[in-house]
Amino acid sequence: MSHTAHIRSHRKPRRSASRVTMRAGVAGGVLGTLAVAGTSASSANAAEPVTQTLELPTLTSDLAAQVAQSADATEQAAANYRLSAERDAAAANAAKQAKADLADAKKKAEARKKAETARKKAAEAARQAAADRASRTTERPTLSATSSVGSTSASVSTATGSAAAVVSFVKAQVGKAYVSGATGPSAFDCSGLVQTAFKQVGISLPRVSQDQSTAGTQVSLSNLQPGDILYWGGAGSAYHVGVYVGNGMFVGAQNPSTGVVERPLSYDPPSGAVRVL
Structure with a gap:
């Protein structure tokens, strides 16, 4: 037996190897975890x-x-x-x-x-x-150049002045059409022809037959002169008018069938006449 066998050692006792190993393992595990985490993070970021x-x-x-x-x-x-x-x-x-x-x-x-x-x-x-x-x-009695109703002087009288202009105008319209309400120049109705004829000499006549039959002085059919207005029917209620042109003849816009014609008084004897010239 050694002489020092019973002498206590003054050095601190060593830690047990197992405890050191465990601590090292823990530390290593932590570091390893951090390293792995770092590596994973780096890998993820990369x-x-x-x-x-x-x-x-x-x-x-x-x-x-x-x-x-x-x-x-x-x-x-x-x-x-x-x-x-x-x-x-x-x-x-x-x-x-x-x-x-x-x-x-x-x-x-x-x-x-x-x-x-x-x-x-x-x-x-x-x-x-x-x-x-x-x-x-x-x-009614027939009017003619030799009729007892019509005078010979009226039948053979010759128009002069304004009457001659009226007679000349209406004769120039013979053959044109009859159209109701027309006043020329290519067609007339009866009162339209008379009104337009007298307008040539500056005389303004009413538009319709009724008024034209009283527009002048009433004259006898036995004393007609060229340019007199003839009317058929009563004075103020006449239904037709024309113009006496002398020699027992008149001109009038008769109807759609005949138009404007020159006819003897015997063709359609008028009821009366007025003189405006």
């Missing part, structure tokens, strides 16, 4: 740009295609809407124009119908007047 570089172009291309498709669809829808709107507008305009054309056609048809009715009435009135004159011819 990989991220690679991921963006590889993935983003694909996502951006898909998105652009989707946006383009959506834009095309929107544009097509807008074009279809515009086309539909244009068609609707064209249809509305066509309907409006058709309605206006129909209304215009109806107006024209109505106007033609009224004109035709007026023409028929005028023709019927002229026919009736002619029939009335024909019936009165058998009831």
Whole structure:
């Protein structure tokens, strides 16, 4: 036995190997964890740009295609809407124009119908007047150059001055048409012819036969002079007028069938006469 076997050592006792090993292991584990974490973080940070570089172009291309498709669809829808709107507008305009054309056609048809009715009435009135004159011819003495009613001096008298101008004018209108309400130059009715003839010499006569039959001094049919106004019917209610042109003849716008004619007094004897010249 050593002589120092029972002497206590003054050195601190060594830590147990197991405890040191455990502590070293813990420390190493912590450092290893940190190292791994750091490495992972570094790897993640290093990989991220690679991921963006590889993935983003694909996502951006898909998105652009989707946006383009959506834009095309929107544009097509807008074009279809515009086309539909244009068609609707064209249809509305066509309907409006058709309605206006129909209304215009109806107006024209109505106007033609009224004109035709007026023409028929005028023709019927002229026919009736002619029939009335024909019936009165058998009831009144016939006027002629040798008739006891008409004087020889009146029949052979010659117009002068304003009367000659009136006579010349009415004779120049012989052969022109009879149109109710017309005052020339290509057509006349009876009072229109008389009014226009006297207008040539500056005399203004009333427009209608009734008023013209009282426009001057009443004269006897046996004392007629060229330029006298002849009337048929009563004074103030005459239905027809003409102009005496001398030599037992008169000129008048008779009716639509004969127009303006020169006839002997015996053709249609007048009821009376007035003198304005």
